[in-house]
Amino acid sequence: MTVNNTHPITEELIRNHGINAEEYQRILELTEREPSFTELGIWSAMWNEHCSYKSSKKWLKTLPTDGPQVVYGPGENAGVVDIGDGDVVVFKMESHNHPSFIEPYQGAATGVGGILRDVFTMGARPIAAMNALRFGEPDNPKTRHLVSGVVAGIGGYGNSFGVPTVGGEVNFHRRYNGNILVNAFAAGLAKSDAIYVSKAEGVGLPVVYLGAKTGRDGVGGATMASAEFDESIDEKRPTVQVGDPFTEKCLLEACLELMASGAVIAIQDMGAAGLTCSAVEMGARGDLGIELDLDKVPVREENMTAYEMMLSESQERMLMVLRPEKEDEAKAIFTKWGLDFAVVGVTTDNLRFRILHQAEEVANLPIKQLGDEAPEYDRPWVEPGTHSPMEPHLFAPPDDYSAALLYLIGSPDLCSRRWVWEQYDTLIQSNSLQIPGGDAGVVRVEGHETKALAFSSDVTPRYVEADAYEGGKQAVAECFRNLIATGARPLAATDNLNFGNPEKPEIMGTFVASIRGIGEACEALGMPIVSGNVSLYNETNGEAILPTPTIGGVGVIEDWNAMARIGTADEGDVLFLVGTEATHLAQTLYQREILGEESGPPPPVDLQMERARGEFVLAAIKTQYASACHDISDGGLAVALAEMCMASGYGARCDLNITYPHAALFGEDQSRYIVAVDDQWADMFAANSEGSGVSFERIGTVAGDALIINDLVDIKVETLKNAHESWFPKFMSGQPGA
C-alpha cells in the first residue's frame, strides 16, 4: 500500500507548527511556492527555538569562545579543547527538561543518551558525565516521583552505557514545581588529529544511515521542547521516546571502529528532528545538496509518512557521509555490532534538500536557507532591577548556632546527595580519582602517567533571580572555584541556559544580563564557552522557573599526585581561610532556611580577586602545601568546615576574629576557600599568602571528634553526619520528618 504524504496547508496547521505569520511569509519566499506538508514539517523543525536559537543567537554571539586551548568552539556537536600531548577533551551540556517532566525515567535517560552521542559523534570516547537537576519543593506531590524517576533514568542509561557519573547538582524550589530541569553533561577523550565534524565534503558520495530503526518516536518533539506547558500536557505525551542504552553502547563501539577504519568523511548524530536536522546540517555546512530516498530508511513501524520519518526523534541513530571504497568494510563493522547500516542518499552539487518517498518527490528545499537563514530575533528586553546592599545587622542571629548549622546541613539543598549518586556508576573505567561528594569530579587521562581532568557543574538560581548579572558571574566563578579546589587549572566551560518565555521582556532581560555576567566572568577567569544549549519557555501556567544558567566547567590537573580533596585533612593540620570574614547574608541559605526570607542582592563577585585567590590556592595545591581544600559556597564558612569534617572524620577547633557572628559563619561572600596545611608548613603558607597579597586568616586546627567554632558551635562530627545523610533517604522513602 502507498502512504499519503499530502495534507492541506491550513492556517491552523501552520500555527500548530509554531510558525507565525512573518515566518510563514519568509517560508513562502524561500520555497518559492506553497510548501508541501512534509516541507512545512521540515521548516518548522529547522526554525523552532530548539534548533534555530532564534531568540538567543544574538546574545550567545557575545560570549567569549576562543583561546589558545580551544580547538572547536560552539557550532559543532560539542566543544573541543586541547589538553596537551596530542589529547583533546570533548564536552557539552544539554537539557531534557520537558520530556523529563512528562516521563521522568525515559526523559532523563534519553537526555543522557543524546549528550553522549554528541560527544562520541566527534570521535571521542565518553569518560565522564554530570547531571544538574532542579526539582519543585519537596512537599509538592509530584516531586518524589520525579526525583526517583529522573535519577533512575540517568543511572539506567549512563551505567549501562558505561560512563562514570562524577558530579552534578540537585536543588529544590517552588518555582520548579511545574517545570523541572534536567541538564546532562558529558565529556569524552580523543586524539587531536582524530576529531570528526558534520561538514560534508565531496559530491556524489553516499549518505549512510546508522544505528537503530526509525519509529514514530517524538514526532513533533522538537516543537514540544520549545512550547510552554499548560494543562493540556497530556496531549503531548506520545512524543516521549524510549532510550536503548544497549544500542547506544554498540553504536559507540561501532562508530569508533568505523572512524579508525578511515571510512568517515562527515558524521552527525540524529537529535531533535533527527533526519532533517542532521542532513541539513551536513549539507549546509559543506555547501552541498543532499538527496534522501526514504524508502531506504530502516523503519520499525508500518506505513510511516515522509513527514514522520523526517521528524522522528527515534534515539541511537546517526547519519554519515562515507568514502565509497570503504562501504563493505563499514557495513561489516555495523553488522558485527547488530546495527542498521543503509545507504539512504547522496550528496549533490545543487544545494537542494531533496526528499524522495515511494518514488515521488515530497520535499525540495534550498538547503543553505534551511540551515543558515532561520529567523533571528532581537526580542524586547528590560534591564533587570537590582537591590541595595543589606548590612548584617538587618538579619536576626540564630538563637542557637549549633542548631542552625545542624539544620542547614540537613536541609534539602545542603544535605548529602549520596542517595542520588550511589545510583550512578562512579567508578567504571577505573580512572575515577574523585567521585561525587567533593568539589569536582576527577578522572585520570587514560594512557597518561600523571594527567587528570576535573569537572564541575554550578549555578545558584536564587542569585540569578535576584541579580541576573551578578548571578551569571557567580555561576562561572563557583565553577572555577570548584575546579581550583581539586588542584585543576580551569580550561573552558559549557553552558546550559534554562529560562522562561523569552517573549516576556523581563525574562529576556534576565537572559541578557546573565549572559553579560557569564561572558565577563569567562573572560576574566580564562574559561571560554566552547559549547552549550539554550532551553526557553520553561513556564507552567505563566509562571517561569528561576533563571538557571548552568555552567559545566572542565579543568586539567598535570599531576594528580598533587591533587587536593575535601576530606584528606589530618589531625593537627592548620586550617586557613583564604579570603576575609563574611558580611553578606542576603540571598543566603541562612536567610532562606533559618529566617524564612528570600530578599536582597546576591553576594557580588570581584573577578580580579576571584582569579588572584584561585591562582594562589592552585599554586599551594600544586606545591603540595594543601593537605585538603574546599571552596566556600552555599551555607558559608560554617557549612564548609562541617563538610570538611564530615569528609575527613576529624573535628576542628576554630577561633575566628568575628564582628558579626551570624554573617561570619553563614555569610556567602564569594571567592573564598578553606585550605588545610600540615603544621610544619603553616608558617611558610602564611608567608606565601602575605607575599602574594592574598588575604587569609589562620582559623584553627584539625582536632578531636567535634567541630568547634569559638563559643558558638560545638557539634560532634557523628551528629553532623547523621543530620547530613538522613534527609534524602528519608524523603525518598516517604517518611515524615523529611
Next chain:
Amino acid sequence: MADKQFQAKVFVTLKNGVLDPQGKAIEGSLNSLGFDGVDSVRQGKVFDVALSATSKKAAEEQLSAMCEKLLANTVVEDYSITVSG
C-alpha cells in the same frame, strides 16, 4: 458488608509504536538460538494481586486505580485487568 477475597491479574504492556528494546533483544536471541519461526516479541509485566473488596466490581475499580496511580506508566504503557475469585 464483609469483604471477599479476589485474585487478580494485571497486565501492563507497552503502547503500540513505543520502542521495546527488551523485546527486540529477546527476538534476536531467539532467532540466533534457531527459533526462526519467531516474527516478533514484545515484553510486558504481569502482576498477581491478591486483594479483598466488597464486590468484584469494587475490586476492578480499585485495580484500575492502582494501575493509574502506580502499576502502569500510562505515558508509554497500557494495562488490562482480569479478576477471579
Next chain:
Amino acid sequence: MADKQFQAKVFVTLKNGVLDPQGKAIEGSLNSLGFDGVDSVRQGKVFDVALSATSKKAAEEQLSAMCEKLLANTVVEDYSITVSG
C-alpha cells in the same frame, strides 16, 4: 505444508518461595497509597510472541522450548503458555 501465524502469550512468574523484591515493594507502595485491600503482589513477565508454525501444537512445542532455553530461568521461575491461532 505451509506455516500458519500464531499469537502467543508466555507468562513467566517466580516460583513460590522465591522472594520477589519488586512485588514486595509494590505491595508496600500500594498500601501506603491507601489501597489497604491489597494482601499480596507478585510481579512476573508476559511475552507477546508472534510466530509461524505448522500447527498450534507445533507452536506450543516451540514456545516451551523457548522457555526452557531462554525465556525462563527455571532455577527460580515457572512459565505457562497460551496460543491463539
Next chain:
Amino acid sequence: MKTALVQFPGSNRDRDMIAALEQIGGQAVQLVWHTQTELPACDLVVLPGGFSYGDYLRSGAIAARSPIMAAIKAAADKGTRVLGVCNGFQMLTEAGLLPGALMRNAGLTFVCREVMLEVVHTNNVFSSRYEAGQIIRCPVAHHDGNYFAQADVLKRIEDGNQVIFRYAQGTNPNGSINDIAGICNAAGNVLGMMPHPENLIERAHGGTDGRALFEAALNTLERDAA
C-alpha cells in the same frame, strides 16, 4: 598463565578488567568475541562486568546462551580457571556453571559503593592469597546482585565451602541470602562474584585490596619465582 577475556555486546567493564589483568599478569590478554565457538589456549577465562545485551530479559541471560558459552563450559570441566565478575557472575549462574540466581537488589535501585568483604575460604585458586576470615574493601556496582538459592542448594554450597566472599560488617548492599557476594563451583576452578576487585588494584583507586585475587588467579608468585 595465558588469559582470555570474552567480550559481549554491552560489556562495559571489560576494559577495566583487561587493564587489571595486564597490569598484574604482565601479559597481553587474548580477546574473544561472543560469537566465536572456540577459546584460544588459555589457563584463565574471564567474563567481565557490564550490561551484556542491556541486561534485557534477565541480567546475563542472553549472553549465557551465546555461541562461546559451550566452549567455556567444556574448558571449565577440564579444570580451566573461569572468573566471572558482576555481569560475568550473572552469566555463570544463567549458564548453569554456578548454582543459584542473581535477583533485583532488595532496594530495587542500582547501587555503586564500597563494601567490606569477608574472605570465607581460601581453598581455591582465586582467594588463596588472602587469609581466611580476612576483611577486605571492594566496590560494588550493580542492579541485580541479590544472590538467591533454594534451601537445599544453599545448604550444599555452604557445606561444600563454596561461599568464598561474604558482605561483612553490615555492608550487604543488595539483600543477598547469607550475605553471599561470591561463590565457586565444587571443583573450585570457577568463581563468580558481584563486587569489582578490578576497580581496587592501584593507588589511584584508593586501595589495592583487589590485587591478591588476580595474583592468585594468575599465579604471579610462580611466575615471579620462575
